[in-house]
Amino acid sequence: MMPRRKVDAENRAFKNRREVEYMFTDIAGKPVCLICGANVAVLKEFNLRRHYETKHLDNLKDLNAEQKLQKVEELKKKLTFQQTFFTRAKSQSEAAVKASFIVAEEIAKAGRPFTEGDFLKSCMVKVCDIICPDKKQMLANVSLSRNTVADRVCEMATDLRTQLRKRSKDFIAYSLAVEESTDMTDTAELAIFIRGVDSDLCVTEEILDIKPMHGTTTGKDIFENVCQSVTDMKLPWDKLISLTTDGAPAMCGEKSGLVGRMRELTTYHCIIHQEAVCGKVLKMDHVMSTVTQTVNFIQSRGLNHRQFQSFMRSIDSEFADIPYRTEVR
Structure with a gap:
């Protein structure tokens, strides 16, 4: 048996005469009815004629050739306007979302409350009302509510973490810096920073994770949180070459501290905090x-x-x- 030919292999082309005969036009290689907007799966004259005769023939049978041609032109203009309108609306919507992300990023960088998004929007709308009132509605469409700003910041944080995970796969060596301090609510926050280098000697420095520690902050607790962050990022332990900590016993203890526990996994040499060390040695x-x-x-x-x-x-x-x-x- 001969294999059936695919429709795409038949290279059918839309003929302009079918616009007047069957009220169809070609949009992106697909025949679309000018009256109801329906699509026809296969570009065959039989399919176009069947759709026209079963759906629209009764309403258009009294029109002569000139009237049908005029009707086709009106419908094509209407369809073009609709397509332009939706394209423009989609473009404005995408611009509003992008602007919302930009403002949310600036709020997060400045460490401002998420509720200030509404205040910023109110100011921008008033300025726009004076400078360019015709653009006021576009600015009003930018969503900057507290929940929206919080969602935008979370999405950006997730994206940054995904980018860091992709980059970390190419690291040939990396180092960690660990700092533990309390925030304004007296909750211990463990900040873990990473510096990695790939085979092209491109250095990446980012914050790896921030772990809130609501209970004790012993060397064991800190060690477990660091291990969890490294494991979540799927970083190989054999590529860890250095570790930096502060001078707390829970950090630098040789037996129960983070440094002592990490030595069981890898060896490293700390080269940071030189100023603090020199200041203590010089006895000033x-x-x-x-x-x-x-x-x-x-x-x-x-x-x-x-x-x-x-x-x-x-x-x-x-x-x-x-x-x-x-x-x-």
Whole structure:
């Protein structure tokens, strides 16, 4: 038996005369009825004629050739307008969504509350009402509610994590930096940073994970959270070459701390926090005590603080106030 030919292999072409005869037109290689918008699966004259005679012949049988031609032109203009309208609406909708993501990103970068999206939108609408009132509706279509901004930020965070997971597959070596501190609600937050390099010597530095620790913060707890983050990212332990921590016993303890437990998995050498180490070795307490007394004097009274700020402005200082440094560990 001869194999059946596929429809695509027959190379059928739409003929312009069928527009007037059967009220069909060609859109992206598919025949579309100008009256009802129905599609015909196979481009055959029999299919077009059958659709026309069963659906629309009774309504158009009294029209002559010139009237049918005029009817075809009207329907084609109407169809073109509809297509343009929906394309324009789709383009505006995509632009509104993109603008919503951009504003949400800026809010997240600035660390502002998600509720400020509505405030920003209100300001932008008022500015647009004065500068370009014809574009006001387009700006009003940008969704910046609290829930929308939160969803946008979550989607961007998920996308960044997906990108990091893809990049990490090409790492030939990576290092970790771990820091534990408490937030304003007294919840311990474990921040884990990663720096990796691929075979092309392209370096990637990103935050790997942030783990809230609601219970204890022992070396075992920190170790388990770090292991979970590394496992979730599917990073091979044999490519870990260094680990950086602060000076807390739970971090740098040789037996029960994070450093001691990590040595069981890999070896590493820490090269960060050199300034803090040098400061302790040089024994500059006599300098730091003088600085501490000076800072306390400035901050003890409001007048002293205001006079200090005025002095900083008068000398065009880079800092408008005292740059603080707090020794956590």
